[in-house]
Every structure is written in structure tokens, then in C-alpha cells.
Amino acid sequence: MQHFHDVHPADFDRLTTAGLRERFLLKALFCPGEQRLNYWDVDRTVVGGVVPTDSAIMLDVPAKLAAGSFCERRELGIINLGGAGAVRVGETIHQLEPHDGLYLGRGAANPVFTSVSATKPAQFYLLSYPAHASLPTTVVRFTEMSGTSLGSAETANERTIYKYFAPGLVTTCQLVMGFTVIARGSVWNTMPPHTHLRRSEVYCYCRLAPGSVVMHFMGPPSATRHLVMRDGDAVISPSWSIHSGAGTGAYAFVWGMGGENQEFSDMDAVAMSDLA
Numbered sequence: 001m002q003h004f005h006d007v008h009p010a011d012f013d014r015l016t017t018a019g020l021r022e023r024f025l026l027k028a029l030f031c032p033g034e035q036r037l038n039y040w041d042v043d044r045t046v047v048g049g050v051v052p053t054d055s056a057i058m059l060d061v062p063a064k065l066a067a068g069s070f071c072e073r074r075e076l077g078i079i080n081l082g083g084a085g086a087v088r089v090g091e092t093i094h095q096l097e098p099h100d101g102l103y104l105g106r107g108a109a110n111p112v113f114t115s116v117s118a119t120k121p122a123q124f125y126l127l128s129y130p131a132h133a134s135l136p137t138t139v140v141r142f143t144e145m146s147g148t149s150l151g152s153a154e155t156a157n158e159r160t161i162y163k164y165f166a167p168g169l170v171t172t173c174q175l176v177m178g179f180t181v182i183a184r185g186s187v188w189n190t191m192p193p194h195t196h197l198r199r200s201e202v203y204c205y206c207r208l209a210p211g212s213v214v215m216h217f218m219g220p221p222s223a224t225r226h227l228v229m230r231d232g233d234a235v236i237s238p239s240w241s242i243h244s245g246a247g248t249g250a251y252a253f254v255w256g257m258g259g260e261n262q263e264f265s266d267m268d269a270v271a272m273s274d275l276a
């Protein structure tokens with residue numbers, strides 16, 4: 001499990017391109033037959049990808065967690081970004097079609113992941129935070145969701161945002177998680193950008209065509225930088241950082257947050273005139 005430390009915003013501007021990537025970029029989360037977990041000290045976030053092929057994969061309990069099971073003190077949000085698959089939790093098997101989600105509350109048994117087809121495997125994206133209460137395991141079906149439209153074609157930021165785990169939908173301790181699909185012809189996500197001082201965030205870019213990249217913008221509004229992101233890469237976003245991207249082709253991304261509140265609208269909008 002790769003470990004990411006906290007970065008002070010005053011040190012951000014001194015990082016080289018390689019340094020920036022080393023501190024914030026989680027490369028290629030989805031590797032066939034593997035699970036890849038990352039730990040970020042901020043909000044004690046765990047981010048990962050699990051891609052079972054011929055055989056099942058049981059979620060690791062990294063030594064860093066010092067726990068008997070992954071969810072002993074944690075909640076876990078899962079979204080399937082690949083082909084059909086299933087997650088077994090104790091005696092229960094949850095079939096997850098493409099883009100279905102699964103919430104595991106504190107105390108849930110260690111999940112075991114499988115794919116229906118080894119050649120078109122499921123790609124389970126994982127995001128986890130410490131949890132103060134044990135809440136029920138819940139499946140979210142993509143086909144039953146209604147998205148919210150944001151942006152416009154005129155500003156090249158037309159997109160649909162699907163909330164999976166959020167207050168009023170699925171009760172969680174701190175996890176808020178969803179999926180945003182950029183409309184054909186649009187390129188921007190989360191522009192105009194924002195920060196949210198009470199939460200950190202993680203973006204995982206997906207559905208990029210081969211050769212296509214997303215330029216992800218981060219940093220304090222007054223000193224932004226970019227990272228080149230490819231399909232299946234994720235980026236950690238401290239509370240002081242904007243998080244926004246522009247793609248060279250069609251893409252989507254999973255966003256997820258942890259912190260001291262779950263108020264989606266508790267954001268500080270950044271005025272275009274303040275961006276530098």
C-alpha cells in the first residue's frame with residue numbers, strides 16, 4: 001500500500017512536475033488480477049482499485065490499519081467501473097453491474113471480489129474513511145439513478161452528476177461519493193472551480209479513450225498547477241486545493257469526499273478573476 005503524506009499549501013508552489021506527481025497522483029489503480037491500495041494521511045483516506053479476473057480477490061487488511069478486518073473501524077464505498085462482477089460480504093453476494101455502487105458500513109466482513117468475465121473484468125473503485133457508527137450495507141443501482149445536469153455546451157462544461165452515497169440517499173458516517181459524466185463535445189469538469197475547507201476529495205478519471213488525457217488542475221486558487229492524468233489514474237485533493245479538469249476527449253470521473261461535514265453545497269466558489 002502506497003502512503004501519501006499531508007502537504008502544506010505554502011510548499012505546493014516549490015514542487016517540480018515530478019514532485020507534484022509523487023505527492024498527489026495515484027497511478028493506474030486498475031491492474032488485471034490485482035488490488036492496489038493507497039493510504040492518505042489527510043482524513044485517513046484509503047483509495048484503491050480491485051480487478052479480479054479468473055479468481056476471486058479478498059480485500060487486504062494492510063498492516064497500516066492495524067485491524068482484524070478492513071471495515072473494523074471504517075466504512076467503504078465501492079463503484080464498479082468495469083464489466084459485471086460481484087462482491088461477497090459474509091454470506092451475502094451482491095451482483096454489481098457496470099456503474100453500480102455498494103456501501104459497506106463499519107463492522108462489515110472483508111469483501112471478496114469476482115468478475116463475471118475474466119476478459120471483460122469488473123473494476124472495483126474503492127474509497128474508505130474511518131467511521132464512528134455501523135450503518136447498513138446498501139447497493140445503489142445505476143439504472144435507478146437520476147442524474148443532475150450541470151454546465152452548458154457553450155462553456156464546454158456540460159455534464160451529468162450522479163450522487164451515490166450522500167445525505168438523503170444512503171446514510172454514511174463521512175463518505176460522500178458520486179460519478180460525473182462529461183457530455184459529448186464538452187471538456188471541463190468542475191470549472192468554475194471550488195474548494196471546501198471542511199472536506200478533502202479524491203478524483204478518479206475513467207472512460208478515457210486510448211491516447212486521451214485529462215489535464216487536472218489543482219493547488220490554491222492563486223497558484224494552480226496541472227497534472228496529466230490517464231485512464232484509471234486518481235488524484236488526491238487537499239481541502240485548500242481546487243480540483244478541476246479538461247480532457248482531450250470523452251471522459252468521466254468518480255469523486256469522493258471525507259471530512260467533518262457532508263454538506264455538498266458547503267463549497268467556496270472561486271471567482272475567475274482570482275484564478276492564477
Ligand SMILES: O=C[C@H](O)[C@@H](O)CC(=O)C(=O)O
Pocket residue numbers: 150159161178179180189190191196201243255267
Ligand atoms: O465537491 C464536489 C466535487 O468536486 C464534485 O462533485 C464536482 C463534480 O462532480 C463536477 O463539478 O462535475
Ligand SMILES: [Zn+2]
Pocket residue numbers: 194195196201243
Ligand atoms: Zn469538490
